[in-house]
Amino acid sequence: MDTSTQLYDYEATGWKRGLYDDIKHTFRAxxxxxxxxxxxANHPEFVRHMWGQIKPAFxxxxxxxxxxxYRDAVLSAVESERDLPVYRREDVDVSPAEYAELRRQLATFDVVAPRLAVLFELVDRALSGQPVGTAPVDTPLATEPLEPSLDRDRGAPPTLAAFDDPPAGLAETVESIQSFHGIDEGLPSVHRCLAQWPGYLERSWGDIDPALRDDAFADGCSDAREIVEGYVESLPYEPQLGTDVLSSRGLDEDAxxxxxALFREFNLGAIETVVPSIHVFADTLRVVGERDVR
Structure with missing residues (x-):
């Protein structure tokens, strides 16, 4: 796959446009x-089939x-060891409009993070023949519809800083982020988004970096992963993404x-710490979603 090639939202037409709209509606972001x-961009027929198979899981x-x-597991673990900072607008040297936009865009990532964690685990397992839906739970929650209000309408479309020209003064911060997450080059989307507000990213990373290196954060990531794994195993159905099914859809062995390999890399690579850390950033601006299971 050429992972440098993408089909952006504004370029999508026909059924691809409709599927993108459905992803946004389903992910509530x-x-x-x-x-x-x-x-x-690489395998559109796979995406069409995959989305139809996994959409009910969300x-x-x-x-x-x-x-x-998931969100609470990460933050409760971190908070057991440290008090996370909270930044007012004046603390990060941005205008009122910039502060509001920063908070809205970060809220979008907070919404998406648990959804990405489930997406990567579910598709990775389904593609590689690992257990999915092997221990369905006998509870109405498993099949009742998601509450209409949960995570709905609390973010804004993220924009990203160009990584090949990072804002002045962020070089050390970028290097530290890459080192912590084990990234050889580039930055994840959440950090490229936050880099649009250098004062915030530099200060917040400097403050939360020690917390992310604590054993407590590692424990929180482990607890959050167990929650996702248990959910994928408890699904009341099994998505059909096996080799035989995909072959019948026109995908060859190489594809x-x-x-x-792509979904395995995302499920077990740097994303294991990147996705949970989104909630830590979100907490510093008080844009974290619900944490209390009623």
């Missing part, structure tokens, strides 16, 4: 993440509970291997 854009009350538990 005004964003089509990179994993969808690059996979659509539409139940059980998923809503998982998304809340299936590429897709399997």
């Amino acid at each position: 005004p964003i089509v993440n990179w994993i969808f854009r690059t996979t659509m 539409e139940t009350r059980q998923f809503g509970r998982v998304s809340i538990e 299936i291997e590429d897709l399997t």
Whole structure:
């Protein structure tokens, strides 16, 4: 796969445009993440089939509970060791309009983070023949619809700083972020977004970096992952993404291997710490979503 190629939201037409709109509606966030854009550019028929198979996993009350538990697992672990900072507008040297936009865009990532965690785990397992839906739970939550209000309408479409020309003074911060997450080059989308407000990213990373290096954060990531794994195993159905099914959809062996490797990399690579850390950033601006399972 050429992962440098993407089909952006504004370029999508026909059924691809409709599918992108459905992703945004289902994820309850005004964003089509990179994993969808690059996979659509390379293997659109796979995305059409995959989305139809996995979409129900994000539409139940059980998923809503998982998304809340995931967020709380990370933050409760971190808070057990440290008090996270909270930044007012004056603390990060931005205008009132910039501060409001920063908070809205970061809220979008906070919404999407648990959804990405489930997406990567679910598709990775389904492509590689690992257990999915092997221990369905007998509870109405497993099949009842997701509450209409949960995470709905609390973000803004993210924009990203160009990584090849990072804002002046962020070089050391960028290097530290890459080092912590084990990234050889580039930055994840959340950090490229926050880099639009250098004063915030530099200060927040300097303050939360020690917390992310604590054993407590590692424990929180582990707890959050267990929540996701348990959910994927408890699904009341099994998405059909096996080799035989994909072959019947026109994907050859090389394409299936590429897709399997891509989702495995995202499920077990740097994203294991990047996605949970989004909630830590969000807490510093008080744009974290629900944490209490009622």
